[in-house]
Amino acid sequence: MRKLSAFGALWTSQGASNAADGILAAAAPLLLASLTRDPLAVAGMTVVQFSPWLLFTLPAGALTDRMDRRRVLVAGNLLRGAGFALLATAVALGWESVGLLYAAVFVAGTAETLVDNAALTVPPRIVPRRNLERANGRLFATQSVINTFVGPPIGSFLVAIAATLAFFGSAGLFAVAALAALLLPRLLPTAAEESAAGDSPTSMLSDIKAGWRHFWTHHLLRRVAFISAAINLFGTATGAILVLLATGPLGVPAAAYGLFIAVPAAGAVLGSLIAEKVIPLIGGGPVLWAAALGPAASFAVLGLTANVVVALAGMFLAAVTTACSQIVVSTLRQAVVPDALLGRVTAAYRLVVLGVVPVGGLTGGVLAVVFGLREAFVIAAAGLALAAVVLAPRVTSAALREAEVVAEPSRV
Template identity: 65%
Template structure:
């Protein structure tokens, strides 16, 4: 099967574009649907809980699956499962049968498929491109995500929802189906051990991660649970990945505590019509696009450590503005600035993970990282819903602003530019999957690649 005109990376790019279009449509239509069914802040926030609960339940198995199964197949199956789920939801709405529980179920099942797709997709670029091209490739992927997922999709989803509640879900299902078709254009992406026998899957100049780790020999067969434990061990012993994960988890916790209530803030205290909600999701995308495209120039100048501080403090200031202000332009400007900082940090994080982790462990380590980072989201959403019910919508935003600012002090201060650069330049040493406890030398490699980063200070990472 031939690849897309831009090569294998072009096929991945197209698949992610269609998938993000569907996500963007649903990002506006799902909250609007639940807001038409209830005005209870806790029930509305429950949608976010249902959406991100799968990251606690199936993330680690999804990571192990990404290192065992052809990653192309995961993208195809996951996107088609989401297409089928939302098509059924659209049919139920067409039949005028709507219930919050039904929406929760559809979002939860889609979240389970999303964990599979996202873990596999994040582990694919190092198989298609040399390390030197990863930062530019990640910038393109995240810029496309920002444009479509938060700039095009939400306004379109809100507009379609205004026409008919089912229209946005039918369109989202179609976009997921196209994402699966685009993924079929990818080459076979077998586990690294299999590629040693079948040869490279991409272009002549692709980076072959398995070649770096030939000195370790082929991995002995292991069970599924053992695979998960090895991935978790590699993540946890990598001091920098662990520290950045907790910083990102704090950012996501407080972001989720406000994100689930945003639709109520817009349609309540701000007094805007439901059709305007899409713009509160879309306008920050302009900042995310700028951050994604300029990351390669900006981050080297200010450093990854400073980027981590910005990713925490800028959203904290934004939550304060949203909680105190009555001005829509000022609120949108604050969200725009927070998106710039978050996007810059997201590029730093993804590039670091792909550069520091060997391919045969990348799916599992990514899953372990995201278990911490995205596992904080449902707890944040539940906290925000409880605060919104007890204290009011604006109070929940102000609490998030104070909480994130306080959390940034101990967490962001332990992330330094030097540690980030050292980890990205270090050889990608793998933990041999057939052994129990790594040797002292192996622990030194796993802890950051060159020396003890605990003495020199940590690094940063976002989701």
């Protein structure tokens, strides 16, 4: 019963924070697009938002393994809520600017390094190993439904009424996420787990080194990280300028932009729900192949079609494959890494996977300026397809199964 209530608290906290993220996914780009139509300036928000993953993710991972993870979730969500409450106040006073929006998303991105690292380490502590795929599937399905299916249309609707409503609403949801996280049990690493990890760090720097070393020497985790990094690099290159393509050449009204980016979320929900059946059926290796080739095909469609329905169909199918791969990756990491190191290894993994996002955002802006908006999507498609051919064959279903079986005794 305790584990069920703990998972419920985590589920509620993640749901509220994802609702806030979903509203902001539409509200922030729409506010920025109302201030400037410069592709580099629009892409710049993605660069600023994800720069903290380059700057702070490793220290965030070390803090996650040193502190009560419940407190990390509470503090991080409160910080995000405070940042957007201040932005909403500024917008209400007529002080909105590109620089101010950049500052708000940078603060939120910094807090997110703490919240996301901590949240990803919680399921193995409150859910039995045999139920991890199901628990991760539910968390990712909830994230997909709320973050990209429910939140964006609400964000667009609120911006159409008054931008302050969207930002104040997000701030309130982050506060709810913090309150829900308070219901979790204490989540400090136990002495037994620290001993099993074979590591007794005496400083923050040694903590970080231990986490990075464990990640980098685990060849399978490293290879999976490179695949995910390639997907994120090219996905961000297109995602950073998607608002310009949608509200420009594709003719999507600004008020409907939230619905446009919400439609693929149905694919992510479907992928999250069927992953529990699909992954054992076809294996994690083919799932990772599909996760790279699916988005590549979607980028090509976006760059070449003028039909909104066709564009959305491509995005839908890509989201199905990506959601399945996220569950493969999360379950692998939670299964093979000792809990005492999980925060630091997760941070090292996400440094590689999300550290490329600012580069991708800048790349998308440059490609759009130099070659054109549609051409940027086609180039990204070719780049991701090439990366899939080079990287995906190095991760097989057999290797994934073997890694989890070998690690299982240490987690019992």
